[in-house]
Amino acid sequence: MAVRKFPIITETDALSIERGSTVELEKGGHVTPLAQDTLRERRVTVVCAGTADPSIPADLAPVSPVRRVAIGSDHTGVKLKTDLIAHLRQQGVAVDDLGTNGTDAVDYPDIAAAVAKSVTRKESDAGIVIDGAGLGSAIAANKIRGCRATMCTNVTLARYSREHNGANVLSLGSTLVETADAKAIVDMFLTTPTSEPRYLRRLLKVRRLEETF
């Protein structure tokens, strides 16, 4: 998908630009105040004409900043999920809770797939999945086309996941991380963008792996 280029971005233009994508603004161009709000709301990144790499699809990097999060956990992670939802909402992040909310055993592939699909359908900007160790949910989420999920046990891994690997789903182990650490991991994950061209080019190769069946 080529990057769209605009001499001016009006509200009508802004509404026509795909959520989470990157567009170029021509030199001397401008964005109307109403369009600015809309672009922000739609997480559209506007860059100067000629600075977006045309070989890198505009929707390859994960959406940043993250304003809408889908979250889900198996039965082992309900408490941690509840704590993280409160933490995120406190920061003004919209959270879509995809369950589970009871004590009955649920299967991590079901939850992880629901969260991953929310992200790849652009219903949310990023996802969080929780099970006992976070390993199975990361496997399952990665089976969804367009989802890149990483299991993180500390903030360094969370930063790498975004900077290097363009992860859009974070997997956490409810039995492995304390709530305070989980909050720090989530904050790092959601606030770190993926922008380095050489890393984005590797994400293109990951996407190509998804296109073979």
Add this chain to the structure above:
Amino acid sequence: MAVRKFPIITETDALSIERGSTVELEKGGHVTPLAQDTLRERRVTVVCAGTADPSIPADLAPVSPVRRVAIGSDHTGVKLKTDLIAHLRQQGVAVDDLGTNGTDAVDYPDIAAAVAKSVTRKESDAGIVIDGAGLGSAIAANKIRGCRATMCTNVTLARYSREHNGANVLSLGSTLVETADAKAIVDMFLTTPTSEPRYLRRLLKVRRLEETF
């Protein structure tokens, strides 16, 4: 795929059984000595008739014990890969080194996909992938149908990966683990089987995610 059942397993039978699969032997049945060697070489698990769950495909659990390993790393992991290959060969494990072996930068999705495909084509029993943090290689390997890859930073995660998640590819971060720890992680990963029916049933759900495109 239903589990095949045999009253007796001869050498001819043994050669017809898919590598890494599980078959049932009827009560009072036996396996000829020559067939025993062949079954061992082909990593076939023989169980008593009626004890294999017919709803669980015989090739769902990862192959165990692991006798043949495919290994690959990006340019950051060459030293660790070399050390692990020596460690594995010392234990009599056959190792297929899929590179890289130089200092030039290579892209982790290429290496991870090569290792994952070696496992899913049954050319090896398990795989090991290495990059700086092990996060990207786990994402990329999971994009290959039939591959379940986990990033492990300690032996507990390695054990969970197998016991709970049937992982067949281990991803390691060359900048995150010391060589001695990596050897212990590899040993735990390769020697732990996946056998618990409720975990296997969840792997079926992961497989189903791969079957949608």
